[in-house]
Amino acid sequence: MENDVKVAEKVEEADRLLPPPQSLPSNSDEEESESESEAAFESRDKIVIVDFESAGDPAAAPPFSWRKLWLFTGPGFLMSIAFLDPGNLEGDLQAGAIAGYSLLWLLMWATAMGLLIQMLSARVGVATGRHLAELCRDEYPAWARYVLWSMAELALIGADIQEVIGSAIAIQILSRGVLPLWAAVVITASDCFLFLFLENYGVRKLEAVFAVLIATMGLSFAWMFGETKPSGKEIMIGILLPRLSSKTIRQAVGVVECVIMPHNVFLHSALVQSRQIDPKRKSRVQEALNYYLIESSLALFISFMINLFVTTVFAKGFYGTEKANNIGLVNAGQYLQEKFGGGLLPILYIWGIGLLAAGQSSTITGTYAGQFIMGGFLNLRLKKWMRAVITRSCAIVPTMIVAIVFNTSEASLDVLNEWLNVLQSVQIPFALLPLLTLVSKEEVMGDFKIGPILQLPQVCVLNGIEKHDRIAWTVAALVMIINGYLLLDFFVSEVNGFMFGVTVCVWTTAYVAFIVYLISHSNFIPSPWSSSSSIELPKRVTVSNS
Secondary structure, three states: HHHHHHHHHHHHHHHHHHHOOOOOOOOHHHHHHHHHHOOOOHHHEEEEOOOOOOOOOOOOOOOOHHHHHHHOOHHHHOOOOHHOOOOHHHHHHHEEEEEHOOOOOHHHHHHHHHHHHHHHHHHHHHHOOHHHHHHHHHHHOOHHHHHHHHHHHHHHHHHHHHHHHHHHHHHHHHOOOOOOOHHHHHHHHHHHHHHHHHHHHOOHHHHHHHHHHHHHHHHHHHHHHHHHOOHHHHHHHHHOOOOOOOOOOOHHHHHHHHHHHHHHHHHHHHHHHHHHHHOOEEHHHHHHHHHHHHHHHHHHHHHHHHHHHHHHHHHHHHHHOOOOOOOOOOOOHHHHHHOOOOOOOOOHHHHHHHHHHHHHHHHHHHHHHHHHHHHHOOOOOOOHHHHHHHHHHHHHHHHHHHHOOOOOHHHHHHHHHHHHHHHHHHHOOOHHHHHHHHOOOOOHHHHOOOOOOOOOEEEEEEEEEEOHHHHEEEHHHHHHHHHHHHHHHHHHOOOOOOHHHHHHHHHHHHHHHHHHHHHHOOOOOOHHHHHOOOOOOOOOOOOOOO
């Protein structure tokens, strides 16, 4: 008895002296923490989607709700800004001045193609809970993903230079030429800090600012449309009757080329994650895709109307004139002023206001896209302000150099713009092919994959609309063929000299070889090369029907 008491006292003393055992974090906790750190948006920043009406069948998507559509509205409008950046506006005004109203049908169908590509991007983001750059990091071997990251950054820098210079031109117009181009570039670059300031107040506040900028563009260019009064009959003929001649084929290629912006494909897959959606619940994923289709369609319809306003204004003013072949972003405002004069408000300043809204909105979304691209491919763990400063610095330094070097004449800026268009064109396959590869893989997408191209004509549901699985690949092939023509036409006219020609040939060979690798990796063409080098992704958990 006495021994038992002593043993009990020793056990009690040992419990008192030894620290209590600490539970080790479980694998699920570690995975949840890692997933949170990789998420495009932190949980506290996401918008909670409230069920205003309960569905009778838990396996089906809840019934349509206007209030819920309002909660989902936002990402599509941020995405649509890439269709309205200064580079696109320059393509619009040149198409109108050179081709008149004849390419409006192509503008409409190119916008529809852009909607299909962007909805595939949204599909990836919603169904997986991760954005495209993160998925590419896991899908491709290290050498390939670093090449993809480099190409995405180059495309982003090229787009950013056009956007910043477009804003700077607008600031020059509105300041009546007092500010030099380089000073206007510095002012435009400061939008990085505006972005950081707005982001601290939540996603909805940021989306509201972009809504104001899009409305500013719409009102400005609609005002110009009303002042110049283009022919309604010619507009309807241009939309409904496809026409294309050898004289306008380069403008036609430019219209299609402006639709697919490589950084925008990466961006949209991240933006859709700003809403709190459980990717494991099939009905919720399908509901989100349905609402995103509606709001993205509305956003791109508005962007189509704005592009139509710009195209038809310049068609009315300059089609068939001597100035048509010389017009560009730099001199467009002055040409408008000389042609149409003032009115209540001089058209030069209306153009400047719309151009400034386009440039500012697109540079901020470029900063946004840069964060996701760099963080996703390189798996960076940086604070928001540091990521924004780094991505903005990557673009603003070359932009400042460009502003100083090319601020000598309008012709030099036009030449620069052509080269920047080529730079972005060559990057398009490096966004489209990974997107189509991932959205076709069951291991990644689960029940929301689209069928492989070489299967029989299987019909899949894409956001509530039945589409053949071959449409996405057909559109991608069409876009790449069109851009291939643009590149060939450009290099034939611009490449001079033996050494320059050899350099272009070497880079072209490497470029084509990498595209072939990406296609083979996607199983578009069965190849032992792709099977030996691909990284096996873990099987995606099958989504529940609830």
